[in-house]
Amino acid sequence: MTTISDNAKNGFDYMLTQGAKLGLGASGDAIDVTILPQDAEFAEAKIAILTVSSYLFRIFVMIYFTQDQLTKEHFARVNKTQVADMDDQAFIDAICEAGNMVVGTLNRELARIFPHIGMSTPNIIDRRCNRNLDALHCGHIQHFEITVNQAMTFHATMCVSEYDDLNFSVDTAAVEDTGELEMF
Amino acid sequence: MDFATFEFLLGMVLGAIVAGVITQRFFLLKAARLSLAAAESSMEESLQQEVQELLQRVEGFEQTLEQERSSAQREAGQLQTTHAREVQDTRSHQAEGTGRAVASCHSLEEGVATLLGLVKTFERWHADMNALIKHNRAMHDMNDDFATIVRQMVIVTLNASIEAARAGEQGRGFAVVASEMRSLAARAEKLSTSYRNSLYENDLITTTTFQDLQAGGKMIVGSVTGLGLINKKTIESLSA
Numbered sequence: 238m239t240t241i242s243d244n245a246k247n248g249f250d251y252m253l254t255q256g257a258k259l260g261l262g263a264s265g266d267a268i269d270v271t272i273l274p275q276d277a278e279f280a281e282a283k284i285a286i287l288t289v290s291s292y293l294f295r296i297f298v299m300i301y302f303t304q305d306q307l308t309k310e311h312f313a314r315v316n317k318t319q320v321a322d323m324d325d326q327a328f329i330d331a332i333c334e335a336g337n338m339v340v341g342t343l344n345r346e347l348a349r350i351f352p353h354i355g356m357s358t359p360n361i362i363d364r365r366c367n368r369n370l371d372a373l374h375c376g377h378i379q380h381f382e383i384t385v386n387q388a389m390t391f392h393a394t395m396c397v398s399e400y401d402d403l404n405f406s407v408d409t410a411a412v413e414d415t416g417e418l419e420m421f
Numbered sequence: 422m423d424f425a426t427f428e429f430l431l432g433m434v435l436g437a438i439v440a441g442v443i444t445q446r447f448f449l450l451k452a453a454r455l456s457l458a459a460a461e462s463s464m465e466e467s468l469q470q471e472v473q474e475l476l477q478r479v480e481g482f483e484q485t486l487e488q489e490r491s492s493a494q495r496e497a498g499q500l501q502t503t504h505a506r507e508v509q510d511t512r513s514h515q516a517e518g519t520g521r522a523v524a525s526c527h528s529l530e531e532g533v534a535t536l537l538g539l540v541k542t543f544e545r546w547h548a549d550m551n552a553l554i555k556h557n558r559a560m561h562d563m564n565d566d567f568a569t570i571v572r573q574m575v576i577v578t579l580n581a582s583i584e585a586a587r588a589g590e591q592g593r594g595f596a597v598v599a600s601e602m603r604s605l606a607a608r609a610e611k612l613s614t615s616y617r618n619s620l621y622e623n624d625l626i627t628t629t630t631f632q633d634l635q636a637g638g639k640m641i642v643g644s645v646t647g648l649g650l651i652n653k654k655t656i657e658s659l660s661a
Contacts, residue, residue, distance in 0.1 A: 286628055290636035297629055355639030357632035358547075360554070362624050369622035373629060 241376045241397060242404040250379055251407050252346045253298065253339070253395050260338030261300075262385040263315045269387075273380040279392045284364050285332050287340040288357040289347060294399045296347075297373060298340045301364060301392040302332050311389040333359040339393070350405050367394060374398055519659050526656045533649040543638035550631035557624050564620060568613040571606055578603035 241249075254270045262268045281301035289296040302308055304325070312331035313320045323331070336359045344356040370378060377397040384390050397403075578599050585596035 286632065288629060288632035288636045290633050290640055292637075292640070295629075295633050295636070297632070353640050353644050355636040355641075355643060357636040357639075360628050360632065362628055363621060365618075366621045366625040366628075368618070369625050372622055372626055 239376065239399050239402050241399050242402075244406040245403040246377050246379075246397075248405055248407040249296070249343075249377060249395065249397055251409055252343045253379075253381065253393070255346070256339040256342030257381065257383045257391075257393060259342050260335050260340075261383050261391055266385050267387070269384045271382050271384075273382050273392075275378070275380070277380040277392075279364060279367070281364050281392065284362050284366060285336040285359050286362055287336050287359045289340060289344045289354060290357070291347075291351045291354045293351060293401045294397055294403060296343065296398075297375075297396040298336070298343065299367060299394045299396075300332070300336050300339065301394075304328055307389060311385065329361060333361075370394070370396060376403075523656060523659050526652050526659065529652050530649065530656070533645055533652060536645045537642065537649075539638065539645075540642055543635060543642075546631060546634050546638070550627070550635075553627050553631070554624070557620060557627065561617070561620050564613060564617050568610070568617070571609045571613055574606040575603065575610065578606050 250272065257270050258268045279301045280303075282303045284299045284301055286297060286299050289298070306320075309320050309323050309328060312328065312335070313323050315335075316331055318327075340356060340359075344354060348354050373396050375396040376399045377395075379395050381393045381395070382390060383393060581599035582596060582603065585592035585599050588595065
């Protein structure tokens with residue numbers, strides 16, 4: 238029976254929060270990330286999903302989105318392009334790139350304590366797939382709400398499946414000072 | 422005896438006494454000189470003997486020293502020869518060891534290059550995953566068509582039940598059939614919903630499994646690349 242310590246869970250949550258702040262807005266945006274209850278439900282239509290894998294664990298990050306006008310305007314602004322230029326493929330590329338930024342940050346910070354680690358490319362799946370998270374046998378599932386400039390709201394879910402006991406700590410105070418995570 | 426004679430005689434006596442004392446002193450001095458000369462001679466002989474003995478001892482020491490020096494030189498020469506041979510042997514072994522290590526590193530280099538060919542396997546898995554996801558999407562579409570048909574069946578069977586009720590007694594048999602058809606349509610709808618949920622679960626498991634394979638592949642490639650770099654530095658160090 239393997240376990241994820243509370244410190245490690247907080248560390249994963251904190252790293253994903255940092256990734257969301259970096260990946261889902263433009264430079265200078267006010268981005269707030271809050272943790273939602275375990276029974277939170279989401280109305281978005283699709284999910285951009287990415288995976289970070291180590292031989293000790295695997296992490297699935299799901300970013301929920303709907304291809305609506307508000308979301309298009311958000312990504313057009315973030316990518317400094319016109320909404321009119323954002324066709325279906327450009328929109329999917331934008332959400333996938335945002336996912337890459339979010340999970341890339343998580344991957345980079347985790348690599349400092351788990352050197353052997355890899356990250357997948359993103360895929361798009363239906364939001365209704367998240368009804369089956371139990372199938373992933375995760376030791377830690379956390380839902381997040383990310384608000385950008387109090388105008389655009391994203392939701393995300395992080396699922397951690399562990400294959401050994403996981404225990405590490407992140408010094409969040411050091412992050413506030415240097416902008417980089419400190420691992421212990 | 423007059424005074425002059427007395428003085429003369431006294432002078433003679435005193436002269437004789439002085440002469441005697443002088444003569445005595447002379448002989449005493451002569452005897453002392455002779456004695457001293459004899460002592461000097463004896464001492465000289467003794468000293469010469471001691472010097473001779475010392476010279477002999479020094480000569481003996483010199484001979485011993487020479488022998489020991491010769492012996493030490495011989496031993497030093499032998500040690501030098503042995504040392505030179507050992508150094509040569511060590512260098513030879515080191516060169517052989519280095520050669521073997523370099524050869525092993527080159528073999529490892531080839532192994533690393535071969536292992537990096539795994540990337541093609543990961544690319545193949547990725548292509549397979551895309552095909553599977555496409556296949557799942559087609560199954561979703563077919564199930565949606567099926568669900569549409571089932572919904573229409575429900576409506577048709579409902580209409581049939583209404584028409585059977587209107588027909589009264591004559592429609593009783595038809596009502597039983599319509600009811601049975603509605604029951605079948607409801608089961609089909611339930612089955613379609615269950616199948617759709619299974620497809621979503623299948624999408625999730627398929628996607629996460631293949632993403633895990635892809636990310637795990639990158640982890641392996643990263644580790645093997647790191648191994649290759651260490652091996653390259655080892656070859657450079659051994660060849661320097």
